[in-house]
Amino acid sequence: MSLCQYSILCALLFVGTFGHGDEELFLPLKTLQRIQHNHNDPSCSSQKSRSENGAIILEMKHKDYCFRSRSGGLNKRRQKILLADDIRVRSIQSHIKNISSQQVEDTQIPINSGVSLQTLNYIVTVTLGGRNMTVIVDTGSDLTWVQCQPCRLCYNQPEPLFNPSISPSFQSVACNSSACQSVESATGNSGLCGTNSQACNYLVSYGDGSYTKGELGQDHLVLGRTSVDNFVFGCGRNNIGLFGLASGLMGLGRSDLSLISQTSDAFGGVFSYCLPSTDAESSGSLVFGADASVFKNSTPITYTKMVQNPQFFSFYFLNITGMTIGGVGVQDSSFGKSGFLIDSGTVITRVPPSIYKAVKAEFLKQFSGYPSAPGYSILDTCFNLSTYEEVNIPTIKIYFEGGAEMEVDVAGVFYFVKSDASQVCLALAGLQYEDAIGIIGNFQQRNTRVIYDTKQSQVGFAKETCSFM
Ligand SMILES: *[C@@H]1O[C@H](CO)[C@@H](O)[C@H](O)[C@H]1NC(C)=O
Numbered sequence: 323m324s325l326c327q328y329s330i331l332c333a334l335l336f337v338g339t340f341g342h343g344d345e346e347l348f349l350p351l352k353t354l355q356r357i358q359h360n361h362n363d364p365s366c367s368s369q370k371s372r373s374e375n376g377a378i379i380l381e382m383k384h385k386d387y388c389f390r391s392r393s394g395g396l397n398k399r400r401q402k403i404l405l406a407d408d409i410r411v412r413s414i415q416s417h418i419k420n421i422s423s424q425q426v427e428d429t430q431i432p433i434n435s436g437v438s439l440q441t442l443n444y445i446v447t448v449t450l451g452g453r454n455m456t457v458i459v460d461t462g463s464d465l466t467w468v469q470c471q472p473c474r475l476c477y478n479q480p481e482p483l484f485n486p487s488i489s490p491s492f493q494s495v496a497c498n499s500s501a502c503q504s505v506e507s508a509t510g511n512s513g514l515c516g517t518n519s520q521a522c523n524y525l526v527s528y529g530d531g532s533y534t535k536g537e538l539g540q541d542h543l544v545l546g547r548t549s550v551d552n553f554v555f556g557c558g559r560n561n562i563g564l565f566g567l568a569s570g571l572m573g574l575g576r577s578d579l580s581l582i583s584q585t586s587d588a589f590g591g592v593f594s595y596c597l598p599s600t601d602a603e604s605s606g607s608l609v610f611g612a613d614a615s616v617f618k619n620s621t622p623i624t625y626t627k628m629v630q631n632p633q634f635f636s637f638y639f640l641n642i643t644g645m646t647i648g649g650v651g652v653q654d655s656s657f658g659k660s661g662f663l664i665d666s667g668t669v670i671t672r673v674p675p676s677i678y679k680a681v682k683a684e685f686l687k688q689f690s691g692y693p694s695a696p697g698y699s700i701l702d703t704c705f706n707l708s709t710y711e712e713v714n715i716p717t718i719k720i721y722f723e724g725g726a727e728m729e730v731d732v733a734g735v736f737y738f739v740k741s742d743a744s745q746v747c748l749a750l751a752g753l754q755y756e757d758a759i760g761i762i763g764n765f766q767q768r769n770t771r772v773i774y775d776t777k778q779s780q781v782g783f784a785k786e787t788c789s790f791m
Pocket residue numbers: 367368369370371447454
């Protein structure tokens with residue numbers, strides 16, 4: 323079967339094969355618009371899965387593909403996304419700030435990601451207690467949860483609610499169990515014993531006022547064909563927030579309760595993803611297991627070690643040592659100083675103000691001659707490209723300690739505020755403070771294989787055109 327039965331893949335292949343100079347990507351603008359704006363009406367019952375060489379591969383979709391927002395136009399929706407993105411970032415920053423100012427003894431409580439879930443936009447389908455559950459993927463938090471019956475307050479979801487009473491394998495988690503004690507490090511709130519039961523109650527509150535509240539349970543989790551017994555998750559009976567229409571959330575952080583910790587016997591503590599764009603036809607994959615032969619990467623994987631920081635052990639921190647724009651190094655003394663976290667939930671990459679200033683100046687120098695357009699929300703490097711058939715976009719590369727590098731895919735450089743290309747913005751933003759923590763957002767991670775190896779404490783990058791096949 324030819325890959326070119328899908329026009330988007332063809333376009334990307336075209337870019338990859340013919341349009342890729344060393345330092346520039348040549349991209350017909352029409353293609354770029356399609357990558358970002360083609361929302362067909364999908365029937366999105368369940369994402370697929372398969373296993374290969376012992377690895378489990380789950381199909382991953384952008385949430386917009388499945389759960390289209392019914393309210394507001396495209397522009398409204400986009401504005402909301404950036405607003406929510408900013409709230410997430412501020413919340414992450416304030417958690418980190420608060421935690422750094424405390425004694426290490428008190429800091430067993432990590433950040434529970436401060437997520438604003440509107441921005442957590444990648445979903446997979448897993449089977450829990452025999453039921454398919456389509457959940458949001460989050461590397462910035464730990465506890466996996468689903469909406470649960472009987473529910474006091476549940477938002478709308480298309481899949482049936484998880485019902486513990488009809489799953490013969492469901493067990494509640496006792497209050498005196500070690501799993502219940504792990505709740506504190508996973509959620510930042512200690513597990514509370516129910517007043518008239520031995521149940522272990524949990525609460526995860528997210529930075530924007532979203533939260534999930536309920537009790538811990540255990541059940542069979544099936545990922546592809548691998549079954550995990552006694553998987554501990556949150557049975558959410560009070561769930562409020564911008565969780566889209568997903569049935570819950572998969573926590574892929576680093577603490578004991580996270581899915582990757584609980585499945586480490588089966589998968590060795592290694593997972594990876596390739597995040598597709600929002601295009602209706604594009605799928606990515608979430609892979610559990612270390613076998614790199616299942617990846618479709620087109621460049622070798624390069625690794626960088628995770629920056630160890632006991633205060634934020636749930637997040638994945640990396641050391642960025644430099645960036646290039648069109649092959650020209652961006653000079654700034656902030657590189658290599660503080661860690662950057664890599665997050666599947668934040669959309670737009672944030673860098674300290676001095677780095678942003680330098681990146682912007684170099685980008686404007688190279689992407690010159692194009693008319694500028696007003697800034698939009700957190701984005702302030704914008705262009706009016708409505709009259710261009712084709713633009714040459716400078717390549718953006720990020721370098722990490724140990725020589726690893728990540729080239730930002732062409733689908734991750736520009737954020738289309740207006741679909742007619744009259745307002746197209748560089749999808750990078752500056753942080754408020756020089757000492758704030760930088761974040762590598764999911765927009766820039768598109769079409770990249772990102773490998774999280776929690777056992778060897780390293781993160782790997784390679785170029786890959788995301789697909790599920
Ligand atoms: C569950 O999902 C799988 C694919 O992941 C699909 O084949 C199966 O039909 C789904 N089952 C139900 C009951 O929807």
